[in-house]
Amino acid sequence: MSGWEQSADVPLSITERSIYNLHYRKALADMIARAINIKGPLQVDLFREAVHRTVNTYPIFRCRYTREPVRRIFVDVELDIIDVCDMSDAHIMSFLTQYSNAPIAMQLDQLLGLSLIRTGEAEYILLTKCHHIIADGISLALLLELALTAYLDLEHGASFRSQPETIDFADYVNFENNYIHSQRGQKALQYWRDKLNLQRNAVEVASVGKMVSLYCEDLAYTLEPREFLHIKERARAAGVSHFAYLCAAFQQALYELLQKEFWMNVSLSLRIKKEYRQIFGPMFRLANLAVVGEEDWAEKLQRLSREIQYAVRTVYVADSIGPHGIIGNNLPAPCTYLVNYLQTEVHQEGLQAAYNAAGSEWIAINEKIKIRSINLPARISPYGIYLSLAAYDGYLHSNFVYNANCFSRDTLQKLSERWRYVLMQGNK
Template sequence: METLATRRIAERFSRLTPEQRRTVYQKIRAEGLTLGQFPILARDTSSPDHCHLSYAQLRQWFLWQLDPSSTAYHISGALRLTGALDVAAVRASFDALVQRHESLRTTFRAQAGGLAEQVIHESVEFDIAIVDLGAIAGRDSREIRLREEAHRLSDTPFDLTTGPLLRVGLIRLAPEEHMLVVVMHHIVSDGWSMQIIVDEFVAQYRARVQGAAEDADLQPLPVQYADYAVWQRNWLEAGERERQLGYWTSHVGTDQPVLQLPADHARRADGRYSAARHAFELPEALVKGLQKRAQGRGATLFMILLAGFQVLLNRYTGQSDIRVGVPIANRHRVETEGVVGFFVNTQLLRSVLDSRESLTQVLARAKEAALGAQAHQDLPFEQLVEALQPERSLSTSPLFQVMFNHQRGDFKALDSLPGLTMTEYDLGTQAAQFELTLDTSEDADGRVRASFKYAAELFEPQTVERMAGHYLALLEALAERPEQTVGDVKLLDEAELLQLQQWGSQHQSQESSVGDPIHSRIEREAAQHPEATALVFGDESL
């Protein structure tokens, strides 16, 4: 009965004018309720086939218009299929997926006044690209071409106005060896959606090769992504936007400093970089120590890993105001769990660090920021950017320049298909969205894997490898010596200390050959000219 009542309220709310929605919103809030408790409704499909974009899609549309050739927002995955493959069943399976998920049949167009809308097509011309490499002699040569073809599929830009925004390629290496490559544009998908695509492809393919005449027996989707976009806009515009925006503007503040990571090479004006990755794993003993420390402080592993990253950025830049972007799945509503679409949201977690404060204090602040963000997770990041109006630049992303992405190890294992085995194939990283991203995964077996994804034209591999070692040193301190201050944690290992000593010895020998060291010269000048200006900083002088 309660479900029926809330549904009726949601239906009535959807039919109100914007002014009436704001009035109802205030009444519901006064009773201690929130519109977020009410269901997302499926829209009337007899209405026009176009509707507003979600706020996240609006930003993707804006970015695509700035640079239609960019591949930074492509989501790619590849599976190696070994065994007898039924190509017709593969085609039919993806046809069923495209028909099931409206996002895969959606294109975008500009309206008068610069606005945009998404257009949902009843059907689209979709086909799988078949590439046959079987005639290439030599396995090594085929593997090289395989990677080239996979990257060609992944790196070919999408046209958001024509679609389709799903691209599937099947690369044949041998009669019983194939590679399946799936590429989508972020405006219609996210990482969670890629898992849905894989799971449902497995179900559809299995049904067909086992003789089913129709699609796999999947539960009907309660809503589609366009329904979510309408619900999101109605809810936020009724007043929820102002409530959550109040928290975020207070948390972020009015100044928007740019993180100045010391780079090996000059930054590009257009901000376009290819991506590279340095992977490493946290030792088992360290993971246990971090978990124990976090639990003792009422925190989570995510929070303590974030705290360590914030300290690392502080130590590398010397900046106290550290801002890190954190993606969240935004799938906390049951209606959206199985829907392909761009649900993921980004939160900005801020910490103002002092070199004299303890690591325990940094962890406490990371915990506070994470809990506050969780309580205000529905505000689209794009709305925060619009409200704060940071200075725009192609060379840097707004509000933050680094990201931390932590995932739990509850991913489904790849199901085996009749007559086939499937293994994931790493396509590698193509374009870097940010200068630096820390990815960590908390696996079901207790392992914690990590990697730094970085702008390859900015940083040398050995620089990022050294950074990973320093991050581990900070995590060791958080686990074992949390009373240490931020500035006292030793980052350098024995090899790095030895290198510094060698450089120091070389410098001393050079100084002895050219005269007094620099500090002695400064002292002499100060004694000879005590009234002269020594330092100038802005409007201040000393």
């Protein structure tokens, strides 16, 4: 029996509570959007049925939230059908951009928006947008994959078969809450409180900073397999994980180029654990890593390695009072920085690339229909700079998502170049 059936009133996860608080305390919007071109004789009514059945199988996508006291309510998700055949390509792209950046009203709007846009004869765009409180990027990619697979099954006359979750988001939330209230969880909670208390004065100073709008741009950079292997060798020689090495280089580049006090927010995602790969929901985890300016490279690597190892073991508690908790609720965008790392052996090609917006080539899904991803503007983010890293196919793919009202593209170009240099040469 799933966790949703075991508990009629599943509490909010740490991540949900944090995003909920940010949503109502600041003018922030945290959203994820995906767009896929579909070309071919799509049976629209059958596609609508496949999407409805797939999406509404999973409670987290149907979830909405009441005001205090916060409770979940569930409303079925609908697929909007829109015809824009008379629009020019420029107007269609403008529409996609405005849609992907428009805020979502948590109480009034559908938190998962799905639109099938007809752009021409046998040409469509599947546009998906969700509030981060109900899902992350991986969840959204998995959902798109399931929905399109369901359509192909129905088209071939097969009956709809939902993919059961062996562990659903409600199970995950219950596990998280049990951990926090355990003896081990309480000990870890005290550790993080003591650690963050050392930064109390600095947080109060930063909290009075002027809020800025959250328009973001994206700078992409890919390290070749030989470069990535070189980085791994340097990390191994230093006795640290390559994740710690990547974090240290990013922190060093920020410290050198921005010349200001900041806090390093590092995403330590449980999505890399196999037992959680098929859970839908906002699965990221955060921990606060201290920034120390006056330390040599070897000291930085060892310190961050120790902090990351402990953060991984106490990741639930770290998130409850960390960057998206005490600190994240107080600091303005220019003072918060994030690095998110996902390592996977999945080959990001073919359908997988299209679902994750990692490719732009046409991909045939059967003899009649093909799809490709559309690059949308970076999602609105509460961070000043957000470094998203993904390791697959031997490459290290990096995306510097930055608040365009805080930093120039020239600054980010210098930052990415310095980050790469530190990775390859160390702090010299």
